[in-house]
Amino acid sequence: MSDRPPLWLPVAAAQDGLLTRRQLRRLGLSSDYVDTQLDARRWQEVSSTVLGTTTGVLTRRQLMWAGVLHAGERSALGGLTALERHGLERWHRDEITVLVEKSHNLEPIKGIHFVETRRPIPLLTASTALPTWRVEPAALLWAGYEPVTRSAYGLLSACVQQGLTTAIRLDSWITRMRPLRRAKPFRRLLGELAEGTQSAAERDVLTMCDTFRLPRPDRQKRRRDSGGRLRYTDAEWTLADGRVVVLEVDGGFHMHVEHWSADIERERQLIATGLIVIRCSAIELREHPERIVRDLRRLGVVESSA
Structure with missing residues (x-):
């Protein structure tokens, strides 16, 4: 028997133990190989396209990976999930948000909310292993569509107060995010934050x-x-x-x-x-x-x- 590690191991290690069927095919591994792992219960099927090389309940980070791998290359974590990855505290939501391109017809995964957007997802994604939107577009887009205005203001204030970004950077991103709902009141809020207002x-x-x-x-x-x-x-x-x-x-x-x-x-x-x-x-x-x-x-x- 060969002592060489399996070809899929480095890819899985970089993705918290998850792989897609397409990645396995690119590595030259057949569907029979995959079926053997599943039948032996060494692996688990997370979705029709994503496989877990471990068993048991997925961790939160694994579920995040499952969402972006299932959605494909032009997807990323967004909204409060992206801000959680950047370190935002006290705004936790159990459901994970994954941004996908418009007209994406995806099989649902429990615990993951796939949100369609016409925004250029790759251009707004931070340079991280797990595709995640940058702080500013993630915060502004969530705040723009949050039904409760006070919560929208509170989130932007929290991002500044907790040091994830600055009022000046958020203001500059409003221009890049055009059109953006509530742009004018957001600019007023950010002006006050820049002058020292630390919260809503x-x-x-x-x-x-x-x-x-x-x-x-x-x-x-x-x-x-x-x-x-x-x-x-x-x-x-x-x-x-x-x-x-x-x-x-x-x-x-x-x-x-x-x-x-x-x-x-x-x-x-x-x-x-x-x-x-x-x-x-x-x-x-x-x-x-x-x-x-x-x-x-x-x-x-x-x-x-x-």
């Missing part, structure tokens, strides 16, 4: 102040809490008597027990330094900003003279 919630705070004629607050200001730790406040106003009112905005992830507990400690230790701290949810900030304005005014934040 911060943008809503500025909108609230402008609407109700409150002075714009200082944002992401560095503070030492009572334990000596460095903190960044969401928004704060310095009153005429020298007191400082802080508004902390809780997003959805703050509802998780570990975040909620940490927020309580953070609030207590900021109050212990003499700050006046009030909190609101991101939903309340968007849906009922007048309630927050009422309480800020009662605490001494006066109407802006501008």
Whole structure:
């Protein structure tokens, strides 16, 4: 018997253990060879075109490979799946998104959403082994078609806040992505992000102040809490008597027990330094900003003279 490794092994190793029938034919391996592996249960059939050289449930990365291999050479991971690959946190979706060219008639694979697009997929794909769209087109296209406007703004803000890209790069890609839904409001948002707005919630705070004629607050200001730790406040106003009112905005992830507990400690230790701290949810900030304005005014934040 030959000690040489099988011809398919390097290809499979580069694709997390997955191969296509076409790749095997190119290597000179017959359908009988494939059937022998399947019958012996050394391999598994993932789809009519994709084979797994391991058994058991596919890992998430293997499922990503299965999607792009099944869709063919001119396909790539897109949307939130592409951003997950680039390191985006707290925007996980179980379903994997694979972008394919228009008029692609594909056999479905459970857990994979094949999305048709007329965009030039190869030109927008990053230089990675697993074909994945670049951060900017992936984020902008997802945000452009997301039904919930706030989620669209939140995603772009998260990409900038988490360091995946910059507001300037996203803005330049809007031109390259023409036509793009919501292009004008996206440019306004990115302009604010470039000036220092770090999240959709911060943008809503500025909108609230402008609407109700409150002075714009200082944002992401560095503070030492009572334990000596460095903190960044969401928004704060310095009153005429020298007191400082802080508004902390809780997003959805703050509802998780570990975040909620940490927020309580953070609030207590900021109050212990003499700050006046009030909190609101991101939903309340968007849906009922007048309630927050009422309480800020009662605490001494006066109407802006501008």
